Amino acid sequence: MEFLYNLDDSMIEWSRAQFALTAIYHWLFVPLTLGLAVIMGIAETCYYRTKKPFWKDVAKFWQKLFGVNFAMGVATGIILEFEFGTNWSNYSWFVGDIFGAPLAVEGIVAFFMESTFVAVMFFGWKKVSAGFHLAATWLTGLGATISAWWILVANAWMQCPVGCAFNPDTMRNEMVSFAEVALSPFAIDKFCHTVISAWIIGAVFVVAVCCWYLLKGREQKLAVESLKIAAIVGLVASVGAALTGHQSAARVAEVQPMKLAAMEALYNGGTDQSLTGIALINPFAQPDYENEAEAPLKIAVPYALSILATNDPHGYVAGINDILNGYTKPDGTVELSVDEKIERGKKAIAALAAYRQAKFASSDDGSTAAAQLQVLQENMPYFGYGYIRDKSEVVPFVPINFYAFRVMVGVGCLLILFFMVVLFFLYKKDITAAPKWLHWTAIVMVPLAYVASECGWLVAEFGRQPWTIQDMLPTWASVSNLQSASVIVTFFIFLVLFTTMLAVEINILLKQIKKGPES
Amino acid sequence: MKKNGFWHRAFDLYYDGFRSMTLGKVLWAVILIKLFIIFVVLKVFFFPNFLKENAEEGAESEYVATELIQRSTNLNTY
Secondary structure (H helix, E strand, C coil): CCCCCCCCCHEEEEHHHHHHHHHHHHHHHHHHHHHHHHHHHHHHHHHHHHHHHHHHCCCCHHHHHHHHHHHHCCCCCCCHHHHHHHHHHHHHHHHHHHHHHHHHHHEEEEHHHHHHHHHHHHCCCCCCCCCHHHHHHHHHHHHHHHHHHHHHHHHHHCCCCCEEEEEEECCCCCCCCCCHHHCCHHHHHHHHHHHHHHHHHHHHHHHHHHEEEEEEEEHHHHHHHCCCHHHHHHHHHHHHHHHHHHHHHHHHHHHHHHHHHHHCCCCCCCCCCCCEEEEECCCCCCCCCCCCCCCCCEEEEEEEHHHHHHCCCCCCCCHHHHEEEEEEECCCCECCHHHHHHHHHHHHHHHHHHHHHHHHCCCCCCCHHHHHHHHHHHHHHHHHHHHCCCCCHHHHHHHHHHHHHHHHHHHHHHHHHHHHHHHHHHHHHCHHCCHHHHHHHHHHHHHHHHHHHHHHHHHHCCCCEEEEEECCHHHHCCCCCCCHHHHHHHHHHHHHHHHHHHHHHHHHHHHHHHHHCCC | CCCCCCHHHHHHHHHHEEEEEEECHHHHHHHEEEHHHHHHHHHHHHCCHHHHHHCCCCCHHHHHHHHHHHHHHHHHHH
């Protein structure tokens, strides 16, 4: 992509890969922290209500594993912010004010709330009352969840920029409504779906550890009682994830229809759309969506996509070609074709250049700047399209979205079934005498649940390509004018560092699991 | 500082807690090593603030404007 101001083409891909690597690694710790927080909170609540020392041991055991994971996850997210400043400097400047507020709140909350209550939770068993300790345990989890809220607010803004206005003098998007940014419906849906899916990870982890104890014939009481908590949390969270996932899909259909079309490999949309169960899509190449009517060997559930996207079996869902060529929404509004958006985007950028030139020229009396500012404001919603050369560039890579979505949903359904089976054995049979395949399945479900969780992020992030900020800035305008060599070096440093840290964490976790509770 | 006062009890919580750590000592060692690598090695040597290094102080908006406008121009004249 030499045409891009001598920008090193591989710089874009390496920067993306590095960001993805860091985010995927960070996301290994976060969901387990959020999920274990719920389990340990419930266990300690049982202790608070019954005053039985057994429950204290249970709570302390899960808190210990929570502590290991928490310690390993500390500061892994900071690296993402470093990457913003170095690799994505245009983007960072462009969004600075919008990102600044949520991230500052997150930093303050995370530091003060979590550091205070984590300390009380670990050090305070003999120092504070049982009630205060219980509150500290729940507040530790709440602090982590609130942190997640602010990070997800920032992420949601990139997917659906609201509550902001672009200032051509400072070249930044400036917040005009904190409430609109912090409480955007997109952020709320994302938060609910993400946090609930994190509870599943915590539940699956606890079920797996308990089943391992049952396989080894030890810690049976702890295992059975913890299983009761984890299986219920897991089932409720799995069903909740399905419901919030539906809500998220409806929101995506509204604000990022291209992402939904890519997830579904829906080339040509319409009403009464069926949801693809499976289809034969080459995982390594973009499908020929312009010429194919639909993905080959498609097996689909009638009307289900229309229901998913619009809550109406006859609802209209736009396909890739509809979005590229423009379409009329059911409410009568016309969605412009991508070619028209490209023209508007070019106008916006040209107006920005002319505005800045007029603004800083002593000869202008202000009228030229004012006129150009108006053109810019009229076309600002399409600003990012000014960087699009060909309309095909706004189509995300379909195979990744298609398969990642199916893995996420497939494993999610499997988890619902799995937790139901565990509960059946817990309440209708004897889980300690359950067949070994169930216990081994529980252990296998841990990596599967993680894969599903990461797939959720793949859909969220690959699905919005090429945009770093939806419709405003594509990746190739966001990236710094660096040479890729430096990014490649840090990519491999991270790879080694993260792999080492992960090995250390898994090693410490396994040792603590083998050691068991300290009674 | 009163022995039963809030600040004494808060100090005591952390002091006793850190002193009696077992697994915590390992975890803190891991955290400190990690923080050193992240903030001292990575941040200083590999992750400079690009705009601070490439744009004049106070002229970052000008730099970003030039970048964004020229990228579009080059793209469209290609």
